[in-house]
Amino acid sequence: MMQAPQTIERRRRGLMLILSSPSGAGKTTLSRLLLENMPQLQMSVSVTTRPRRPSEISGRDYHFIDREEFDRLSTSDDLLEHAEVYGNFYGTPKTPVMKALGQGMDVLFDIDWQGTQQMMRKARPDLVTIFILPPSMAELERRLRTRAQDSADVVARRMAKAHDDVSHWREYDYVLVNDDIEASLVSVRAILIAERLKRDRQMSLPEFVSALQAERPPSD
Numbered sequence: 001m002m003q004a005p006q007t008i009e010r011r012r013r014g015l016m017l018i019l020s021s022p023s024g025a026g027k028t029t030l031s032r033l034l035l036e037n038m039p040q041l042q043m044s045v046s047v048t049t050r051p052r053r054p055s056e057i058s059g060r061d062y063h064f065i066d067r068e069e070f071d072r073l074s075t076s077d078d079l080l081e082h083a084e085v086y087g088n089f090y091g092t093p094k095t096p097v098m099k100a101l102g103q104g105m106d107v108l109f110d111i112d113w114q115g116t117q118q119m120m121r122k123a124r125p126d127l128v129t130i131f132i133l134p135p136s137m138a139e140l141e142r143r144l145r146t147r148a149q150d151s152a153d154v155v156a157r158r159m160a161k162a163h164d165d166v167s168h169w170r171e172y173d174y175v176l177v178n179d180d181i182e183a184s185l186v187s188v189r190a191i192l193i194a195e196r197l198k199r200d201r202q203m204s205l206p207e208f209v210s211a212l213q214a215e216r217p218p219s220d
């Protein structure tokens, strides 16, 4: 006998939402706000060889590791992707991502364009990618300086790479200019909500629709 539609468990393939931008455009800020108010979304916490900033918490913002440990993780295939960015090494641990997806969660990534390219080769159908542009290069520099977490040398090094970073915008599904943070948050939430409704991600739809069609039409 056919199950009633309302008793069918609505299963969905988890998706991987990637945010990339030149350094300082606002990925971390947007990610934190998005996670505050979005169920079924988990942040991927990267490993990095970069020194910890004063405001950062190990295990929440990054897993801070040395180069030897990083090389061990990358050669043992424990990273989904990895790259050298602004002179430091960064990578995405594989196990927590696979576990979260297996539990029906979506996973949020704050990674650069090199990591995104690697992820595209591995898991394109499950990826949703967003590139975040700053309103201007002057505002980008202002944000990096007022964040006050990096030395003047580090800010200069990141600004020197900003044009090259921006040149990758066409590789992304969505592009937004992070002028107003609240407006950007609304856009990212809208993208995620719409992507969750994509037909191919709703695994139980065929079963659900069959059950709907098997119901007797209401009598007049």
Ligand SMILES: Nc1ncnc2c1ncn2[C@@H]1O[C@H](COP(=O)(O)OP(=O)(O)OP(=O)(O)O)[C@@H](O)[C@H]1O
Pocket: 021, 022, 023, 024, 025, 026, 027, 028, 029, 030, 143, 144, 146, 147, 178, 179, 180, 181
């Ligand atoms: N729309 C915005 N308007 C003004 N300031 C913003 C906006 N978005 C972010 N900021 C500020 O800009 C600074 C940089 O933002 P954030 O750290 O989120 O950038 P990021 O893209 O994560 O940088 P990185 O790539 O270096 O990790 C922070 O001080 C943040 O508060």
Ligand SMILES: Nc1nc2c(ncn2[C@@H]2O[C@H](COP(=O)(O)O)[C@@H](O)[C@H]2O)c(=O)[nH]1
Pocket: 020, 021, 022, 023, 027, 046, 047, 050, 081, 082, 083, 085, 086, 090, 091, 092, 110, 111, 112, 113, 114, 115, 116
């Ligand atoms: N390819 C990857 N890039 C990553 C990862 N984690 C962070 N990043 C990117 O590095 C820069 C600099 O970050 P910051 O925290 O030092 O300011 C930024 O573009 C991040 O998106 C990662 O695991 N893989």
